[in-house]
Amino acid sequence: MLVPPPLSLYIHIPWCVQKCPYCDFNSHALKTAIPELDYIDALIEDLEIDLAAYGLNEGQRPLHSIFIGGGTPSLISPEEIGRLLQAVQQRIPFSDDIEITMEANPGTVEAGRFDGYRAAGVNRISIGIQSFQDEKLTRLGRIHGRDEAIKAAERATAAGLDSFNIDLMHGLPDQSVDDALSDLKQAIALNPPHLSWYQLTIEPNTLFYSKPPTLPDDDDLWDIFEQGHQLLAEAGYVQYEISGYSKPGKQCRHNLNYWRFGDYLGIGCGAHGKVSFADGTITRTVKVKHPRGYLNPSKPYLDQETQVPDSERPFEFFMNRFRLLExxxxxxxxxxxxxxxxxxxxxxxxxxxxxxxxxxxxxxxxxxxxxxxxxxxxxxxxxxxxxx
Incomplete structure (x- = not known):
């Protein structure tokens, strides 16, 4: 018998300052000011529709975690993030120990802004640093430099968050083994409770796909992983999923719920959701992808709704579960x-x-x-x- 698992919420903010050449996420470079108020209003309405449609507005399944991703969510003001989280909590209860993560880029977070997000209810920040070398950051299309990256991590520590994550890539264009390990050593020195350390992959529909850069060969990639894994272990980090390392007790609970085949609502442009029901039904949803369509009041937020057939469930379950090392x-x-x-x-x-x-x-x-x-x-x- 299917037992409805823990429930999470994913919130997508689609805008960024500029599109990175490796990024295949649903993100849109800013051309005008973000319609912040209208978008937050739309997110709240989107959530209300989902809660009613799937019988979740009776409060029987509290939210276990929230993840605000993008795009660059830190382009949204702390005040509007606070309004959004307050509206969510008014419509569905939070578990006592809810984890609320927001992605932030060093180039969009000025001094003190982490304090504002923490006051808004965010208790975990994920900082998209990717590299600490200015030349590599330029190649990746990032809008921040080494100094901004280090300051962002220091601000996250000073903000008194429950946890924060550093996103770091390896296998970058023309990156040597020493370059990659130097980046990792700098990340470790900042002592984040969680480190996402993953290899750059070239995805279709990206600039790097149409104009491929020169990447490290397989031997160098293996040396980077093997030596990097040892550095992380010596620094007290435990690998708990393919690219996730954490200090004890600081795993990302939201990601754990994904990989354990948990449920999650998805609101915002292109957001995906999965909801299970006691009658054995598993529903997947995808929201309208482009901001223009999502904010069109004459159109629904929902783009696709499908039922997961029995034949696909074994693969889906193990595809997620075997990402974890537990x-x-x-x-x-x-x-x-x-x-x-x-x-x-x-x-x-x-x-x-x-x-x-x-x-x-x-x-x-x-x-x-x-x-x-x-x-x-x-x-x-x-x-x-x-x-x-």
């Missing part, structure tokens, strides 16, 4: 998918035989061997009878 409680599978164990008996037996998983009776644990062959492992849960 063991997966077996009972999470029927509780989160609504399906019996018999639907995965064959691929689980195969994965155990291949040494991709181990079974301790109560949990499945992905092995080091399984991590190396993750695509093969996940492919085992794809329903071969599905139409392409």
């Amino acid at each position: 063991a997966c409680p077996k009972q999470d599978y029927p509780a989160r998918t609504g399906l019996p164990f018999s639907t995965i008996a064959e691929p689980i037996d195969w994965a155990l035989a291949q040494g991709y998983l181990v079974d301790n009776g109560e949990e499945w644990q992905i092995t080091e061997h399984g991590k190396l062959f993750l695509n093969d492992l996940l492919a085992a849960f794809v329903d071969e009878d599905e139409d392409d």
Whole structure:
């Protein structure tokens, strides 16, 4: 029987100062002033519609976490972020220990602004630094420099937030192993409770895709990862997901809910949502992508609504769950998918035989061997009878 899991909320702010050449997110470079008041009003109405449509306005499922992403959410004033969060709490209860994260870029956060966001209700900031080397930041299209990046992290510490994250990339154009490790050492020196350290990938529909830069070769990438992982471990960071490292107890709860196949409402331009129901239904939603369409009062906010068929649930569950390095409680599978164990008996037996998983009776644990062959492992849960 499907048991509705913890519920989170994702809020998308679509604007940024300029589009970075590697970015494939739904973001739009500013051409005029942000319609801040109208957009916050629209977000509140969007939430009200979702809560009513999915029977969540009765307060039986409080919000476990909120993540305000983008784009560049720190282009929105602390006052309007405060109005938004207050409106959300008036419409759906917050859990006592709710985590509220907001993304911020160093180039858009002046002195003292973190204090304003904290007063508005934000208790976790994710700072998009990406590199501490000015030349690399220019290549990445970032609007901040090394000094602004360091000051932003110091301000986050001084603001007294529950936690903050530094986003840092490696495998950058023409980046040496020493360059990448120097960036990581600087990030560690700032002592963030959480570090997202991930490799740059070239995505379709980006400037880097049409004009590919020269990236480090596979040997250098492996050296960067291996030596970087050791640096992080020595500094007290624990890797808990593919690109997520944290001090003990400082994992990102919002991301954990995603990877554990939890539920989340998505409001704002292009935001995705997933809601599970006790009758076994799992609904996915996508909101209107472009700000012009989203803010058009004659059009709905909802662009797509689909039901996740039983045949796709095993793959979706494990695609998320095996991103985490923690063991997966077996009972999470029927509780989160609504399906019996018999639907995965064959691929689980195969994965155990291949040494991709181990079974301790109560949990499945992905092995080091399984991590190396993750695509093969996940492919085992794809329903071969599905139409392409």
